[in-house]
Amino acid sequence: MQRSVPQTFDRVLSSMCTDPHPAARAAAERFLATNPGDPATYRDVAELEADAVATLGEMTGLADPHGYVTSGGTEANVQAVRAARNRRRGDVSDPNVVAPESAHFSFNKAADVLDVELRLVPTDDDHRADVGAVRAAVDDDTVLVVGVAGTTEFGRVDPIPELAAVAHDAGAFLHVDAAWGGFLLPFTDRAWSFAHAPVDSLTVDPHKCGQACIPAGGLLFRDRSGLDSLAVETPYLESTSQATLTGTRSGAGVASAAAAMDELWPDGYRREYERAADLASWFAGELRSRGFDVVDPELPLVAADVSDSLFAALRDREWRVSRTDAGHLRVVCMPHVTREALSSFLADVDAVR
Numbered sequence: 001m002q003r004s005v006p007q008t009f010d011r012v013l014s015s016m017c018t019d020p021h022p023a024a025r026a027a028a029e030r031f032l033a034t035n036p037g038d039p040a041t042y043r044d045v046a047e048l049e050a051d052a053v054a055t056l057g058e059m060t061g062l063a064d065p066h067g068y069v070t071s072g073g074t075e076a077n078v079q080a081v082r083a084a085r086n087r088r089r090g091d092v093s094d095p096n097v098v099a100p101e102s103a104h105f106s107f108n109k110a111a112d113v114l115d116v117e118l119r120l121v122p123t124d125d126d127h128r129a130d131v132g133a134v135r136a137a138v139d140d141d142t143v144l145v146v147g148v149a150g151t152t153e154f155g156r157v158d159p160i161p162e163l164a165a166v167a168h169d170a171g172a173f174l175h176v177d178a179a180w181g182g183f184l185l186p187f188t189d190r191a192w193s194f195a196h197a198p199v200d201s202l203t204v205d206p207h208k209c210g211q212a213c214i215p216a217g218g219l220l221f222r223d224r225s226g227l228d229s230l231a232v233e234t235p236y237l238e239s240t241s242q243a244t245l246t247g248t249r250s251g252a253g254v255a256s257a258a259a260a261m262d263e264l265w266p267d268g269y270r271r272e273y274e275r276a277a278d279l280a281s282w283f284a285g286e287l288r289s290r291g292f293d294v295v296d297p298e299l300p301l302v303a304a305d306v307s308d309s310l311f312a313a314l315r316d317r318e319w320r321v322s323r324t325d326a327g328h329l330r331v332v333c334m335p336h337v338t339r340e341a342l343s344s345f346l347a348d349v350d351a352v353r
């Protein structure tokens with residue numbers, strides 16, 4: 001049987017995943033045969049998960065975080081919706097969640113699985129949540145308001161403190177989805193985390209800009225009651241209850257997340273943020289100099305208006321690129337994206353346009 005070989009990263013320009021750090025790869029290998037889903041049995045990886053959660057809390061301004069390493073941002077977001085629904089079960093029988101239209105499609109999955117109404121509201125003309133529109137959509141049945149800190153399409157940071165005020169005025173919880181932005185934003189002046197607003201829960205994924213192996217997402221709650229609202233009894237396990245959505249979980253993902261953060265937090269991530277921010281600024285300038293309409297990058301993600309024919313030609317030249325719903329080319333300056341790769345990309349743009 002021809003053994004398939006995974007793609008290389010040299011032409012991958014739109015993924016929010018990346019080539020894991022060597023320390024993460026080594027840790028994943030060591031802990032491949034462990035299950036943090038049963039921490040009483042697999043105690044060593046459970047200790048690594050506690051270390052990972054503690055570092056994620058430090059990154060996001062939470063001294064006493066309650067959470068776990070999830071299978072990804074989707075699980076984290078589904079669980080945040082589930083926790084809000086469960087915590088308001090006593091007084092809300094027909095729950096809804098209010099989120100900006102820029103929210104990741106994992107919230108659509110959450111609404112479907114949990115039978116919760118999802119109210120998507122328009123963003124403003126710079127692709128951020130419109131606080132007035134969110135306030136108008138909230139009512140007595142709203143259990144959660146979502147803000148995004150590093151949106152998938154444009155890398156935008158929503159006005160989190162204002163969204164938190166809207167949520168709490170309505171008696172709802174506030175969840176921040178920093179799945180992609182969470183390892184970048186600590187090095188910016190943005191107000192996005194538990195440190196900047198009364199955020200109730202937050203998603204931050206080590207397997208994106210954290211350079212951990214897949215699967216390694218992250219879900220944090222400010223209060224223990226958030227995690228407790230998810231727990232079910234697990235009679236046949238050595239551990240007596242489980243708050244996670246999945247049962248058996250990847251010890252490789254957990255260990256790789258702990259190893260990557262042990263290696264890179266904070267200085268390595270700061271250097272990578274500065275490199276990626278400079279690269280995105282340079283790339284945006286190169287596209288503008290060629291006459292393309294470029295959305296000013298707030299984080300290291302560059303979105304530009306390109307024609308269908310140019311986009312297709314670049315795909316034909318084996319560039320792994322995707323587009324926003326509105327058709328902008330989106331280039332995500334992950335750790336594996338280099339100036340050499342983008343210079344080669346620009347040479348192809350010049351050749352085909």
Ligand SMILES: Cc1ncc(COP(=O)(O)O)c(C=O)c1O
Nearest residue numbers: 016072073074104152177179180
């Ligand atoms: C903002 C945001 N939230 C959630 C997700 C989903 O994360 P995952 O693919 O790890 O489930 C993504 C993925 O790109 C994302 O950008």
Ligand code: BAL
Nearest residue numbers: 014015016017073208
């Ligand atoms: N949600 C992350 C999928 C990707 O961008 O690769």
